Amino acid sequence: MRVIVAENEQRAREGICRMLNSVPEDVQVVAQASNGETALELIRQLKPDVVFTDIKMPYMDGIQLIRSARENGLKTEFxxxxxxxxxxxxxxxxxxxxxxxxxxxxxxxxxxxxLSRLSARVKGQNVYLSPKEKDDGSLRSQYPDAHPMVLRALDMIEKGYQNKITQTDLAEKLGISSQYFSYIFSRHVGEGFAAFLKEYRIRQAIRLFEEGEVDKNEIAYKVGFSDVKYFYRVFREVTGKNVSEYLTEKAESQNSI
Structure with a gap:
């Protein structure tokens, strides 16, 4: 994987290059740049797989660099x-x-x-979606065009919703700030993380009810609620009905068949 590092501070730039050269992934730092203009020219000439770029640089900052590269049709991961x-x-x-x-x-x-994720992307693999995961009703299959980080967050929600899970937890695991995570999640999913998680947990509770489980308290714990009363409140908030009403209607519907 061929990499260019664009960073105006020499010490920081050299430190990044040392780290890149010491990782297990097959990484080759093909060039370094101290400003955006030089970096853009190097991208044109060398066509790297990946560019690591700082935001604040002289002449042309990181955002301008990326925008110029996109406008010029340069294919690289940033x-x-x-x-x-x-x-x-x-x-x-x-x-x-x-x-x-x-x-x-x-x-x-x-x-x-x-780098592990980037390597898979560069090699043409879809690191976020294996063949077995496609069209299987998973969360990620409902948002096929979402940002890769959002897809990974959805995987984490699907695997960890039964336990305590917070926006900060996911952001840390993704290596990004909680603020950035909040923005990309709501932009691609259509609602905030907390609201999405509550609705997902209630959907899982309904699934368990449909599968024949009847212990309301046990189901509350199974889908990630440590407070049963809070589970009841959220259930009504999401479905418009309290748990007892839902179960009564479900039983009546089954009896009428």
């Missing part, structure tokens, strides 16, 4: 590096189809995870 989480920057990154957004200082562990 990883944006930022010293702080910024809502407006996050919005711009999403609109430009940035692959990853990482906060400084980088850790080797986070870098290895990102």
């Amino acid at each position: 990883v944006v590096l930022s010293a702080y989480a910024d809502f407006q920057t996050a919005k711009q990154c999403i609109s430009l189809d940035v692959t990853e957004y990482m906060l400084k200082p980088l850790t080797k562990g986070d870098l290895e995870k990102v």
Whole structure:
């Protein structure tokens, strides 16, 4: 995997290159740039697989660099590096189809995870969706065009909804800020994380009721609610009916068949 690193601070740039050269993935740093203009020219000449770019650079910043590359039809994956989480920057990154957004200082562990995902993308594999997962009714199959990070978040929700799971937890696992995660999730899913998780848990509760389970308290715990009264309140909020009403209607419907 051929990589260009664009970072105006020499010490930081060299540190990133050292980390890239020390990871297990097959990575070759083919060039370095201290500003966006130089980086754009190097991308044109070398056609790298991936570009790691800082946001703040002289002459042409990271966002301008990515926009110019897209306008020129240059096919490369971009990883944006930022010293702080910024809502407006996050919005711009999403609109430009940035692959990853990482906060400084980088850790080797986070870098290895990102490179593993990038390597699969570059090789033409869909790291986010295996053949067995396609059209299987999974959460990700309902949002096929969502941002890769959102697809990974949906996987985590599907696997971990029975346990305590927060927006901060998912953001940390994805290596991005909670603010950035909140924005991309709501943009691609259509609602905020907390509301989505509540609705998903209630859908799972309904599935268990449909499968014949009748212990309301047990089902509440099974779908991730530690407070049964809260489960009842959320159930009514989502379905418009309380649990008892739902079960009564369900029983009457079955008896009428």
